[in-house]
Amino acid sequence: MAPLEQLVFDNTYARLPPGFAARVAPAPFPDAHVVSVNPAALRLLGLDAEAATRPEFARVFGGGQLLPGMEPLAMVYAGHQFGVYVPRLGDGRALLLGEVRAPDGAKWDLHLKGGGPTPFSRGGDGRAVLRSTVREYLAGEALHALGIPTTRALCMLGSRTPVYREDVETGAMLVRMAPSHVRFGTFEFFHHTEQPAHVATLAEHVIAGHFPHIMGQERRHARFFEEVVERTARLIAGWQAVGFEHGVMNTDNMSILGLTLDYGPYGFLDDFDPGFVCNHSDHQGRYAFDQQPRVALWNLACLGEALLTLITEDEARAALGAFQPAFAAHFLARMREKLGLSETRDDDRALVEDLFGLMAGSHVDYTRFFRALNRFDSKPDVRNDALRDHFLPPEGFDAWAARYRARLDAEGSVDTVRHARMDRVNPKYVLRNWVAQQAIARAQEGDFAEVDRVLALVSAPFEEHPGSEAYAASPPTWGRHLVVSCSS
Template structure:
C-alpha cells in the first residue's frame, strides 16, 4: 500500500485490488493535462483522514498530480467500465467517462481508500463527452461531499478541487476543473449490470466475490453468499435514503450507475437541499417527468435494488428463479421506514421512540403542515429545536400561514411526548437539525466568486458545512431564508 508521510501519496502496484480483477473491468490510460493549474479548494479533514501531511497538499507536486498533469509514484490510472439504467431505460455500456482511478491507499486507520480524479479527460467510455468537468459543477461536488459528511450521511469524500483556465463548452464556455474523490470503492450497481447483461457470468462472479471479500465478509458464511450480498446492500441503501429524506436532500439523478454498492451517496450533479418543503419537488431541470422527485426517492432506490437483484440472479439462482433475490430485497421495505421514523423522531427530540400510531401521526402531521404552507424545511427544524430549548414557540409558529393548525399540531406533539418515558431533548435536536446546509444559492455565490479566482466565500462556506450543527456568530446570513432569486437557479444533468 502507499507509503504516507512527508512525501504524500504513493501507490504500490502490487496492492491495487481493483487492477487485479483483470482487463475486462477497465482500461489503463493516463490523465490529460490542463494548463496552468491552480488550487480552488482543499479539505484538511480528508487529508488528515488519509494520513497526509498538511504541507503536501500545499505543494506543486500535489497540485500537478491531482490535476492529472503528473503521475504519482506507483499509480496505474484506469477508467472502469459499467452499464446502467438511466431515467428508467436501459442505456447499455457506460463507464468512467471523465473519471480516472489513480490507485488505492491505506488511510490513517489503515483502511483501504481509492483515489479518483473526476474531470481528468477523455476515456474509452466518454461516448460523446469530452471527459472534462467544469469549475461550477466541481465546486458543487466538492462542497456537497463534505457537507454530507458533516451531516453524518454516508458519502464519497472530496480531497480537493483544482482549476485551469482551459475553456470547456457546456451551455456556454466555462473553465475546467478536477475533483479528487475518495471512497473505499467506487463500484456501482451498474458494474454488475454490465457483466450480467453481456452474459459475462464468470466476470460477474469475480466482481461479486471481490466485493464480498473486501466489504461484506460476513456474507461468505451465508447459505447463499450472493443473496446475502444483495440483502446487505439493500440494508445500507435503505439507511442512506432515510438519511436523505430526513435532511431534505434531493439527489436528482438516481440512475443505477449512480448507486454505490457500499450505500454511499455519490455522483453529485443536479442535487438540492429543499428550501420550501415540497414533497413533489424536482431538483433536476433535465428530469421533465419528475422520476427523481424528492418523495419518489425511496421507491426509486428499491427499483434500482431490483435491477441489482436481476443482475445478480445468475449467481443467486442456478435455475433463474427469482424467489431468493426477491426475498433478499424485502428488508428494504422494513428497514427504510424504521430508519426514517427513527431519524424523524430524533428531529423531534424523541430518541428511541417506538413507531406507534401516535408517533406516526405527529410526524405525518407536521410534514403535511410544512407542505401546505411551503415552510422552509431546514429553518423550521432548527427553530423548533430552539423552541424546545427555550419554551418560546413564537418564532416557529410565525413560519406558518395557518397558525391555528400549527397550534393544534404543537398540542398533539406535547400530548404525545407526555405519553412516552422521555421528554423532547433539545440538545439532541440541535445535534440533529442542522443550522447550515448547502443551499443552491449559497453554492452559487461561492461559484460566482471562484470564477474571479476569489475563493474566500468557498472556504467560509466549506468551514460552516463541515460543522453544520454549530452556529457561528456573524454567519447568520448562511442560515436564513434564501433570496427570491434562488428559485430561478436551474440545475441540470450538465451541472
Template sequence: MKALADLVFDNRFARLGDAFSTPVLPEPLEQPRLVVASAQAMALLDLDPAEADTELFAEIFAGHKLWSDAEPRAMVYSGHQFGVYNPRLGDGRGLLLGEVVNDAGEHWDLHLKGAGQTPYSRMGDGRAVLRSSIREFLASEYLHALGIPTTRALCVTGSMTPVWRERQESGAMLLRLAPSHVRFGHFEYFYYTNQHEQLKVLGEHVLSCHFADCLSAENPWAAMFRAVVERNAALIARWQAYGFCHGVMNSDNMSILGITFDYGPYAFLDDFDAKHICNHSDDSGRYSFSNQVPIAHWNLAALAQALTPFVEVEQLRETLALFLPLYQAHHLALMRRRLGFTQAQEGDGELVERLLQLMQGGAVDYSLFFRRLGERAPAEALRQLREDFVDLAGFDQWAQDYAARTAQEGADQTARRARMHAVNPLYVLRNYLAQNAITAAEQGDYGPVRELHAVLSRPFEEQPGMQTYTERPPEWGKHLEISCSS
C-alpha cells in the same frame, strides 16, 4: 502524517484486468491552482494538511504528475438512465488513479473526475467544469458532516483550460475518495453482455474486499444483496429525513456500498415540497424528492436481476421486500430524533406524517423548522413557527399533540435543546450559497468556497460571525433548478 510521495498503493481493482477497466493517463489542466481542500478527507490517507499548500499537490491533482505505483484506469459499466437501459457507459471523464492503503489498513480509491477523454467518453470531452466540481466537493463533505454515508472529496483543482458547455467555462478536477467505486451498473454490464464469468469475478472481488462478513453465509451473494438492501434503506432514510434530493438516481449512480454517489444537480429542500424536482432535465419528475424511495427500490430490483445467475429469484424477491419496512423504520427513528423524542411511541409515525402534510404548500423552511423547534420551550417555539403554515387550524391541533407528546419525555428544556441541536443542523448547503461561492471562484476568489466548506464542516455548532449562513434563502435562491451539464 505523510507527504504525498509517501502514499502506499495496492491496486486491487486494476488487477482484475482489462475486461473491467482500461489504462488511461490523465490529460493535464493548464496552469493548475488549488481551489479548496478538505483536511478531514486528507486525514483518511494520513496526509499532512500542509501538503495542500505545495506546488506538487496541485500538479498531481491536475494530471501533470503521478505516483510511480498509481495505475490510472477508466472503469467500464452500464446502467439504467431515467429508466432506460444504456448498454455501455463507463468512466467518460474520470479515472481510478489507484487504491491507497492508510496506516489503519483501510483501502481508499483515488478517483479523479475531469481527467480527460477515455474510451467511454462517447461524444464528450472528458472534462469537468469548476462549478460542478465545487458543488460535488461541498456536498460530499457536508453530507459526511451530517452523518450521511457518502463518497468523500479531497480537493478541487482549477485551471485556465477552457471547456464549453452552455457557455465557455474553466476546466477543473475533483479528487474523490471511497472504499470502492463499483456501482450497480458494473453488475448490470456483465450480466446483460452475458459475461457471467467476469460477473462472478466482479462479485467475488466485491465480496472479499467489501463484504467479507458475508463469505461465511450459505450463499455469500444472497447475503451481500441483503446487506446492500439494508444499507440503501438506511441511506435513503437519511436523505429523506434531511431533505436531500439527489437528482439523478440512475442505476449507474448507485454505489454497491450504499453510499451517496455521483453528485449532479442535487439540492437540499428550502421550503418543504415533497414534489420538488432539482434536476432541470427531469421533465417527468422521475427523480423528485418524494420518488427517491420507490426509485431506490427500483434500482435494487435492477441489481437483483443482474444477480440472478448466482441467487434464486424467489430469494432475491424476499430480500427486496425488506427494503420498504427497513426504510420506514430508519426514517421514523431519525424523525423522532429530529423532533426531540428519546422514546418510541405508537402514534409517532402519524405525528410525523401529519407534520409533513401540513408543511406542503406553505412557506416552511424544512431545515430551520427543526432547528427552531428546539430553540425554545415547545409552546413558545410553536407560536413562532405557526405563521409559515397555511392550514392554521391543522397546525394548532398538531402543535397541541406535539407539546403533549414532548411533555411525556420528561426532560428539561436545556437537555431537549442540546439533544435536538445535535441532530438538526443550523447550517445547510443551500444551492444559492453554493452558487455565490462558485461565482466568486470563477472570478478567481476562492475565499468564499473555502469559508463555506469550513462552516458546513460543523453544521450543528453555532459559529460566531457566520450568521449570514443561517438565513433563509432569498426568493431568487429558492428551488433553483440545476442542469446535468458539467
C-alpha cells in the same frame, strides 16, 4: 504524517481480469493549480496541510505526475438512465488513480474527475467545469457532516483552460475519495453482456473488500444482496430526513456500498415541497424528492436481476421485500431524533406525516423549522410563537403542537436535555442551492475564498458560526426554486 511519496497503494480493482477497466493516462490541464484542499480528507490519507503546499501536490492530483504504485484506469459500467437501459457507459471523465491504504488500515479510492478523455467518453472531452466541481466538492462534506454515507472530496484544482458546454466555461478537476466506486451499473454491464463469470468475479471482489464477514458462506451472494438493500434503505432514509434530493438516481449513480455517489443536479429543500425537482432535465419528475424511496427500490430490482446467476429469484424477491420496512424504520428513527423523541410509539408515523402536511401547506422552510423546533417549550401555557408563525393559518400547528407536547410529557422529556440533543441532529446550515451558486459565481471570478468559507460551514452544520447567519437564511428572491443542469 507521511509525504505524498509514502502513500501506499493496493490496487485491487486493477488486478481484476481484462474487461473491467481501461488503462488510461491522465491528460492534465497545463496550468492546473490547487484552489482548495479539504483538511479532513487529507487526514484520512495520513497527510497534513503541509503536504498540500508542495509543488508536486498539484502535479500528482492533477494527473501530471504519477506516484509509485498509481495505476490510472477508467472503470466500465452500464446503467438505467431515467428508466432506459444504456448498455455501455463507464468513466467518461474520471480516472481511478489508485487505491490508498491509509495508516489506519482503511482503503480509499482516489478518483480524478476531469482528467481527460477515456474510451468511455462517448465523444466528450473528459473534462469537468468549475461549477459542477465546486458543487461536488462542497456536497460530499455537507452530507458527511449530516451523517449521510457519501463519497468525499480531497481537493479541487483550477485552470484557465476553456471547456465548451452550452457556453464556454472554466475547466476544473476534483479528486474524489471512496472505499469503492463500484456501482449497481457495474454489475448490470456484465450481466447484460452475458458475462456471468465476471458478475461472480465482481461480487467476490466487493465481498472480500467490503463484506468480509460473509466471505466463505454458502449463501454469501444472497447475504451480499440483502446487505446492499439494507445499506440503500438507510441511505435514502438519511436523504429524506435531511431534505436532500439527489436529482439523477440512475442505476449507474447508485453505489454498491450505499454511498451518495455522483453529485450532479442535487438540491436541499428550502420550502417543504414533497414533489420538489431540482434537475431541469427531469421533466416527468421521476427523481422528485418524494419519489426517491420508490426509485431506490426500482434500482435495487435492476441490481437483483443482474445477480440472478448467483442468487435465486426467491432470494432476490425476499431481499427486495425487506427494503420498505428497513427504509421506514431508518426514516422514523431519524425523524424521532429530529423531534427530540427518546421512545418509539405506534403513532410516530402519524405525528411526522401530519407535521409534513402542515409544512407543505404553508411552504415552511424545512431546515429552519426543525432548527427552531429545537427550542420548543413544552409548558402548557406557552404558544411557541416563533414556531407557529411559520404556518398560515397557525391553528393547524397549534393542534399538532398539543399532540407533540402530550407526547413529550408522556415520555418524561426535559426541555433543556432535549434541546441539547436536538441541536446535534437539526442542522443550522445545509448546502442550499443559492449558497452553492454564490460560491460558484465568486470562484468563476477567481475568488475561491467563498468556497472555503462554505466548506467550513457545511462541515460543522450544527454549530452557530457567529457572523454567518445569512448562510442559514431562506433563499433570496433570485435564489428561490433554483434547478440545476446535468451538464458538467
